[in-house]
Amino acid sequence: MADITSLLATYDEQMRGAPQNLPAGVTWEQDGPVVRVVGRFRGYVSAPPDVGVLGAELDRLIERQRDYFAARGEAVEWTTRGHDLPEDLPDHLLAAGFTPEDQETILIATASELPAEAVIPDGVRIREVAAAPDLHRIAAMESTVWGQDMSWLGDDLIGRVAAAPDNTTVLVAEADGEVVSAAWMVVSPGTEFAGLWGGSTLPAWRGKGIYRALVAARTELAIARDIRYLQVDASDDSAPILRRLGFHAVTTTTPYVWTPPRP
Known part of the structure; x- marks a missing residue:
């Protein structure tokens, strides 16, 4: 039986704070208890499990992040976790004009306890990619899936691979030359974790085991590198699959996003 409290404590200790493997042009800076990441498709604020400030001081901290990115004309995301303190942090973000996006579940598994042999559906090929054309093809597939322009993802993946080729592994699942799914693993140096994204x-290729095959393929890569834990921020669709594979839900995560008003 997994010790959820221990898994969550390890996640909080190792996976929150200044990010690693930043692409060229992306930087981070500290502002009190939080870290803000600048130069992505939108800004990002990383906070510790307990921000450590309350009331008006918390409002000023949030407003500084919002106003910093407002001056740049950029959106900013402050991602909360379900166990974060203070408990009224979401209320303060809402008051500052942030809007919540869909809640996801953070799941963690010990890599060595997961199935590591990918069962690939007939007609599907999984391969590792790093070239820009393939990464742009992934972005095009994601745009189709989500019904919105996600062309930024291609540039983001290109930057990640260029910045840390040993720590970023991108896989595509193809059928008749078409990208039907894609996934990547990002190793966090100095930790026991890799993230699965x-x-x-x-739609036409769902329910055939491709998602599970991509998880297994990345698990095999993680085990080969002696990575202890795999972590996923999972949607409601993915979470049940991951639980059946051996992942454990430790908390939830909700992005709060502020977007500049249209001119």
């Missing part, structure tokens, strides 16, 4: 699949 992506996994979106074209």
Whole structure:
């Protein structure tokens, strides 16, 4: 039986704070208890489990982040976790004009306890990619899945691979030359963790085991590198699959996003 409290404490200790493997042009800076990341498709604020300020002081901290990115004409995301303190942090973000996006579940598994042999569906090929054209093809597939322009993702992946080729592994699942799904693993240096991202699949190819195959393929890579833990921010669609594979839900995560008003 997994010790959820211990898993969550390890996640908080190792996976929150200044980010690693930043692409060229992306930087971070400290502002009191939080870290803000600048130069992505939108800004990002990383906070500790307990921000450590309350009331008016918390409002000023949030407003500084909002106003910093407002001066740049950029949106900013402040991602909360379900166990974060103070408990009224979401209320203060809402009061500052931030809007919540969909809640996801943070799941963690010990890599060595997961299935590591990918069962690939007939007609599907999984391969590792790093070239810009393939990464742009992934962005095009994601745009189709989500019904919005996600062309920024191609540039983001290109930057990640260029910045840390040993710590960023991108996989595509193809059928008849078409990208039908894609996923990537990002190793966090100095920690016991790698994050599993992506996994979106074209509607016609869902329910065939591609998502599970991509998880298994990345698990195999993680085990080969002696990575202890795999972490996923999972949607309601993905979370049940991951639980069946051996992942454990430790908390939830909700992005709060502020977007500059249209001119």
